[in-house]
Amino acid sequence: xxxxxxxxxxxxxxxxxxxxxxxxxxxxxxxxxxxxxxxxxxxxxxxxxxxxxxxxxxxxxxxxxxxxxxxxxxxxxxxxxxxxxxxxxxxxxxxxxxxxxxxxxxxxxxxxxxxxxxxxxxxxxxxxxxxxxxxxxxxxxxxxxxxxxxxxxxxxxxxxxxxxxxxxxxxxxxxxxxxxxxxxxxxxxxxxxxxxxxxxxxxxxxxxxxxxxxxxxxxxxxxxxxxxxxxxxxxxxxxxxxxxxxxxxxxxxxxxxxxxxxxxxxxxxxxxxxxxxxxxxxxxxxxxxxxxxxxxxxxxxxxxxxxxxxxxxxxxxxxxxxxxxxxxx
Amino acid sequence: xxxxxxxxxxxxxxxxxxxxxxxxxxxxxxxxxxxxxxxxxxxxxxxxxxxxxxxxxxxxxxxxxxxxxxxxxxxxxxxxxxxxxxxxxxxxxxxxxxxxxxxxxxxxxxxxxxxxxxxxxxxxxxxxxxxxxxxxxxxxxxxxxxxxxxxxxxxxxxxxxxxxxxxxxxxxxxxxxxxxxxxxxxxxxxxxxx
Numbered sequence: 001x002x003x004x005x006x007x008x009x010x011x012x013x014x015x016x017x018x019x020x021x022x023x024x025x026x027x028x029x030x031x032x033x034x035x036x037x038x039x040x041x042x043x044x045x046x047x048x049x050x051x052x053x054x055x056x057x058x059x060x061x062x063x064x065x066x067x068x069x070x071x072x073x074x075x076x077x078x079x080x081x082x083x084x085x086x087x088x089x090x091x092x093x094x095x096x097x098x099x100x101x102x103x104x105x106x107x108x109x110x111x112x113x114x115x116x117x118x119x120x121x122x123x124x125x126x127x128x129x130x131x132x133x134x135x136x137x138x139x140x141x142x143x144x145x146x147x148x149x150x151x152x153x154x155x156x157x158x159x160x161x162x163x164x165x166x167x168x169x170x171x172x173x174x175x176x177x178x179x180x181x182x183x184x185x186x187x188x189x190x191x192x193x194x195x196x197x198x199x200x201x202x203x204x205x206x207x208x209x210x211x212x213x214x215x216x217x218x219x220x221x222x223x224x225x226x227x228x229x230x231x232x233x234x235x236x237x238x239x240x241x242x243x244x245x246x247x248x249x250x251x252x253x254x255x256x257x258x259x260x261x262x263x264x265x266x267x268x269x270x271x272x273x274x275x276x277x278x279x280x281x282x283x284x285x286x287x288x289x290x291x292x293x294x295x296x297x298x299x300x301x302x303x304x305x306x307x308x309x310x311x312x313x314x315x316x317x318x319x320x321x322x323x324x325x326x327x328x329x
Numbered sequence: 330x331x332x333x334x335x336x337x338x339x340x341x342x343x344x345x346x347x348x349x350x351x352x353x354x355x356x357x358x359x360x361x362x363x364x365x366x367x368x369x370x371x372x373x374x375x376x377x378x379x380x381x382x383x384x385x386x387x388x389x390x391x392x393x394x395x396x397x398x399x400x401x402x403x404x405x406x407x408x409x410x411x412x413x414x415x416x417x418x419x420x421x422x423x424x425x426x427x428x429x430x431x432x433x434x435x436x437x438x439x440x441x442x443x444x445x446x447x448x449x450x451x452x453x454x455x456x457x458x459x460x461x462x463x464x465x466x467x468x469x470x471x472x473x474x475x476x477x478x479x480x481x482x483x484x485x486x487x488x489x490x491x492x493x494x495x496x497x498x499x500x501x502x503x504x505x506x507x508x509x510x511x512x513x514x515x516x517x518x519x520x521x522x523x
Contacts, residue, residue, distance in 0.1 A: 004411055005393075012387035012433055041409050042429050045388070055388060059434055083423075107500030108478070109426050110411060242499040310513065 007045055011054035016061055018185065023218060024056050026187040029214040032056050036079055036115035039106070040122040049132030060162065064117075064219055067091060073224040075183075078117030078217075081173070083108070085116060086265055095223055097251055100234035101174040104220060107243045117218045120182075120198070121170050121210055124165035124273055125245050136162040136206055146309055153311040154247060157303065157319070158272040161203035164309060166270045170236060172199060173269035174249040176277055178227050183220040193220070199274035209273055225255045227265070231290075233326040237318060246270040248315055250322040254290060261290050266326060268302070268319055276325065278302050295327035372436050376401065379444025385432045392416040392427035395442055403473050407443035407502075414501030417474035418442045424500070426482045443473035447484055456480050459510070459518035467505035474501045479515045488519050 013032075015021040026031055033052040035041045036059060058064060058281060064079035067088050074090060086103035105111055105119060123130070124137070126145055134140030145152045146164045156166045170193070176253040180195040198210050212218060231254040237246035249269040255262045264285060266278040281298050288294040302323040303316045370493040373382045376399060381477040383398050392409070395401040395418070404427055407415035411429040419441040420426045427442075446454040453461070456479045475498060482489055482497035489497065494515045495508075503511065 007388035007390060007393075008385075009386060010388050012431070014433065022346065038431065039411055039429055042390070055431075057431065057434065106413075107414070109414065109417060109424050109500040111430075112423050113425050136357065145333070309402065 004306040005046075007042065008048065010045075010052060012057060013054060014060050016218065018063060018219060019063055020186060021056060021058055021061060022187055022215070025217060026215040028054055028056070032214070032275040034058060034217060036118040037067060037081065037087060037109050037110075037113040038118075044123070047130070047132060049072045058217070059172045069142040071171060071220060072220070072312065073146050073226075073228070076116055076221045076223070078219050078221065079115050079201040080195065081120060082111040082114050082187075085171075093224070094228040095178060097177060097227075097230075097232035097234055097253060098174045098223070101170045101231070101236070101249070101251060104236050105170045109118065112241075116171060116221060119193075120167050120175065120221075121212060122168055124163075124167035124209055125168040125270070126163075127151070129165060129262045131164075137165065137202070139207065147293075148310060150309070151311065152309040153314075154245070154270075155309055155312050156272045157306040157312065157315050158276055159201045159203065159274070159306060160272070161201065161206070163202040163206055163273070165202075165273060167199065167209060167273050167275065168245045168270065169275075170246060170249055170269065171224060172273040173221070173249060173267040175221060176275040177251040177265040178223050179265070180221050180223045182218055183222060185219050186213075186217065190219075191303065195213070196275075197220075199313060201273045227255075230254060231256055233329050235322055235325060248322055250319075250320045250326050251275075251325075252326040255329075256290050259289050261285050261288055261327075263295075266302075266323060268322070271315060271319055277280065278329060280304065281323060281327075290327060292324075292328040298327065357516070369444050372433070374399075374432070374435065375439045377441055378439075383432075387427050387433065389432045389436055391418065391420075391430045391432045391440070394432040395427060395440075401442050405470055405473055407470065412502075414474045415470070415471050415479070417477040417501060419477055419481055421480065422484060424478050426500075441480075443476055446476060454480060455518040456483065456515065459522075462516040463510050463514040463517055463522075465507060465510040465514040467503075467507045471501055471503045471505075475503070475511050479511070479518065482515065483519055488521060489515070491516065 013024050029055040033055050035055050035057050064077045066077050068075045082102040082105050086099050091099045128144035129135050130139050145155050155164045175195040179192050182193045182198045184191050220319050233252040236246045236249040238246050251267045253265045264282050268276045280301050284298045299320040302320050370384050373380050394405050395404045405415035407413035409428045411426045415425040417424050421438045429443050478498050478501050494512045
């Protein structure tokens with residue numbers, strides 16, 4: 001496949017108000033592409049793996065930026081950069097799970113411009129798909145990764161349906177663990193979707209990774225104070241410390257009383273298209289001591305139902321050990 | 330209405346690719362005034378403290394504009410995918426990959442490229458001098474990007490620890506593997522290495 005140095009030519013809209021962006025997004029529908037920081041976008045376009053008639057650049061819309069404390073938590077504008085999130089005192093003091101996750105996304109330069117909205121909306125990690133092959137996710141009728149020869153070391157353990165690609169976001173599992181909700185606007189108004197329901201797997205929709213549809217704009221992420229100041233655990237394992245996507249990551253929040261876990265959220269990332277909440281583990285550790293013994297007794301539950309591919313079997317013990325560390329920490 | 334906002338809307342409007350679209354929304358077409366042609370593409374950039382008028386295609390990247398329109402070829406394009414850091418420039422003081430920023434996104438911002446870090450009289454920046462002293466570059470291709478990340482770091486944090494330097498330069502690959510020499514260079518520039 002040829003490599004292209006220049007972007008394909010297209011129109012560029014630079015609205016400065018959400019209402020204008022919504023109108024343009026609605027009018028252009030599939031012909032338009034919303035761009036925040038553009039760090040996922042430009043690769044697709046330069047590779048000619050996807051094409052659109054027009055970019056709708058949201059980065060000039062100031063109302064979509066910033067971190068605001070609300071009566072029951074915080075609201076983060078979708079255009080807030082990952083660097084702004086990672087260095088926010090408000091978030092660091094109460095929701096360090098999110099700042100820890102945001103601080104290890106890609107590289108410093110990408111975090112300086114990459115946005116929270118873009119990070120959760122980015123497309124899946126699969127080089128066959130990203131190279132523009134006509135796979136299931138791209139509208140074709142086969143998968144290049146799930147074959148005896150396919151390079152699928154980074155692919156999914158769970159919930160594969162034709163497509164075996166894993167989600168790439170680091171902030172997504174953290175947001176699910178924090179019971180966050182996503183604020184979505186379109187021409188018809190505003191709707192608020194729980195983070196857990198925001199992400200969709202290939203069984204339900206093979207071409208989209210979120211519930212966002214043409215005309216929709218993710219405007220903000222709301223984090224309730226449910227888990228403010230809880231005991232958090234975040235860990236990302238990747239081949240390289242910088243730039244790389246997670247092989248597996250774990251985002252966990254615990255409420256602990258006298259050493260006993262009263263409630264928890266344990267969410268694994270990069271093991272399926274969507275963040276995977278480990279409800280069985282959460283249920284099993286409720287009322288248990290937060291220690292190594294409890295961790296070791298439940299770690300294998302974390303991967304129940306895993307279906308490994310030819311090269312990603314290592315993710316099973318990796319995920320189990322991350323769950324163990326999260327609980328034992 | 331806020332006059333500044335109005336002006337922003339006037340400036341930003343819509344940048345059409347030539348005559349491709351002449352039936353945009355009323356507001357944007359109206360605010361762009363001459364609805365088609367290259368007029369909207371003529372913008373003035375603030376590069377290294379100078380105003381540079383330039384004709385920019387709608388989807389053009391900043392790295393492309395710098396190198397091929399403004400002849401500022403010190404900014405290198407390595408991967409052109411935000412995966413190497415050779416094209417790092419400062420946008421309002423913040424390091425970014427010029428290959429992964431649209432030029433139309435920096436219309437209202439101050440861009441500093443490698444050509445802009447030396448003093449007006451030509452004296453090299455402390456980081457550049459220290460990189461020379463430490464023999465930091467080998468092949469030199471990644472050096473402009475390393476300098477930009479280091480300059481941004483020292484602007485924010487004049488006495489970084491070695492770990493902070495590593496972190497700040499972690500978005501810049503060096504295929505020669507001269508990382509330690511660059512880190513030594515930054516520490517020398519900060520006066521922490523004699």
